[in-house]
Amino acid sequence: DLKNVASFPIGNIVSASKLASTSTANTTFKQILNTEYNSITAENDMKMANMFTGPDTYDFSDGDAIVAYAKENGHRVHGHALIWHQSIPNWLNNFTGTDEEFEAQVEGYVKATVAHFAEAEDDDGNPIVASWDVVNEYFDGSSVRSSLFTQRIGNDFHEKAFQWAREADPDVKLFYNDYNIAGQVDKRNAIISMVNNFITNSIPIDGIGMQMHLNHDWPSSDLPTSIQAISDTGLLVHISELDVKVNYGDDITELTEERAAAQEFQYQRAGYYYSTIVPPAQQFGLTLWGFRDQDSWLYDGGSDWPLLYDNDFNTKISHRGLVAGL
Ligand code: XIL
Numbered sequence: 238d239l240k241n242v243a244s245f246p247i248g249n250i251v252s253a254s255k256l257a258s259t260s261t262a263n264t265t266f267k268q269i270l271n272t273e274y275n276s277i278t279a280e281n282d283m284k285m286a287n288m289f290t291g292p293d294t295y296d297f298s299d300g301d302a303i304v305a306y307a308k309e310n311g312h313r314v315h316g317h318a319l320i321w322h323q324s325i326p327n328w329l330n331n332f333t334g335t336d337e338e339f340e341a342q343v344e345g346y347v348k349a350t351v352a353h354f355a356e357a358e359d360d361d362g363n364p365i366v367a368s369w370d371v372v373n374e375y376f377d378g379s380s381v382r383s384s385l386f387t388q389r390i391g392n393d394f395h396e397k398a399f400q401w402a403r404e405a406d407p408d409v410k411l412f413y414n415d416y417n418i419a420g421q422v423d424k425r426n427a428i429i430s431m432v433n434n435f436i437t438n439s440i441p442i443d444g445i446g447m448q449m450h451l452n453h454d455w456p457s458s459d460l461p462t463s464i465q466a467i468s469d470t471g472l473l474v475h476i477s478e479l480d481v482k483v484n485y486g487d488d489i490t491e492l493t494e495e496r497a498a499a500q501e502f503q504y505q506r507a508g509y510y511y512s513t514i515v516p517p518a519q520q521f522g523l524t525l526w527g528f529r530d531q532d533s534w535l536y537d538g539g540s541d542w543p544l545l546y547d548n549d550f551n552t553k554i555s556h557r558g559l560v561a562g563l
Contacts, residue, residue, distance in 0.1 A: 239273045243563045244517065248276030248315060248524030253299035256306045265550045266528055271310050276522050278315045278477070279303050284324035289346045291328055297353050304357045304365050315475070315524065316354060316369035318414060319347050320398050322384035330385060339389040344401050351405035368410035368521070370446055370477070371402050376415060379427040396440050403441040414446030414477055419463035420456035432470050444473030444521055449507060452485040453499035461510045474515045478526040479507055480543040481555065482535055492542045501558035504545070508562025
């Protein structure tokens with residue numbers, strides 16, 4: 238079992254509706270979740286589009302259900318994600334107030350959300366939600382991504398967001414999360430500069446989430462290099478959304494033995510470099526982005542197989558690879 242092999246938390250994604258379901262598939266899903274994992278991330282339910290339902294109006298019910306499940310079954314919950322350009326509620330997209338009023342709405346949302354989820358505690362009095370991805374995907378390559386937030390608040394919206402989150406909870410671990418931190422050197426360098434600026438200017442940040450959406454043959458040597466570079470910031474390091482596409486070039490029509498083996502190796506490398514390069518005190522954990530291939534956001538109508546379990550919840554050899562690496 239993954240969690241028993243690893244010396245740090247092992248996570249996977251959930252939704253409130255799957256946790257509430259008693260279908261055969263979802264019963265199996267919950268069994269695996271509770272045997273192999275001890276950390277959960279909401280795939281979508283704790284994003285802004287789902288919780289920020291109107292001006293000064295929040296619906297935390299799905300997140301609360303996930304937190305209650307976590308408490309009952311001994312998981313921690315990693316909060317994902319306070320501000321992401323791809324999860325903006327329609328009403329906020331169409332907000333007609335001034336830029337100051339827009340910023341006040343986002344500030345209110347960040348503070349209310351962090352404060353709300355700081356309340357749930359386990360039996361020892363420790364918070365269930367002890368961490369948040371505060372800003373997701375601020376960069377586009379090495380440039381600041383243009384978004385509603387840069388347009389309405391400014392390019393420093395990310396700094397404000399971390400400060401708002403810290404004001405709402407002095408203890409919660411605050412993460413910056415992004416993709417291609419492994420594999421895209423100029424993007425990684427931009428992120429490391431940002432983090433160093435935060436540290437110099439006393440803007441609160443505790444960790445970096447490396448999403449780790451990999452391909453079977455990418456990245457190669459940059460995988461350990463990137464994990465080392467991110468570790469060198471001294472912050473917590475989270476592999477936050479690990480999956481491995483095997484059909485990036487659309488050149489296969491089924492999961493071949495050769496591709497399955499390449500995928501096994503890539504999962505092994507991710508687990509191995511994380512567990513050996515990141516100092517134990519900085520190992521926040523490793524989170525998979527899904528269970529069955531068919532549930533993956535990258536399934537692509539059945540033309541990719543990125544995860545650890547087949548469509549009957551049997552482990553693939555990729556699972557063996559990750560176990561060997563951890
Ligand atoms: C994805 C979910 O898996 C999909 O269900 C949803 O439609 C879009 O978001 N980076 C992230 C995650 O930080 O939140 C994304 O999750 C995948 C890419």
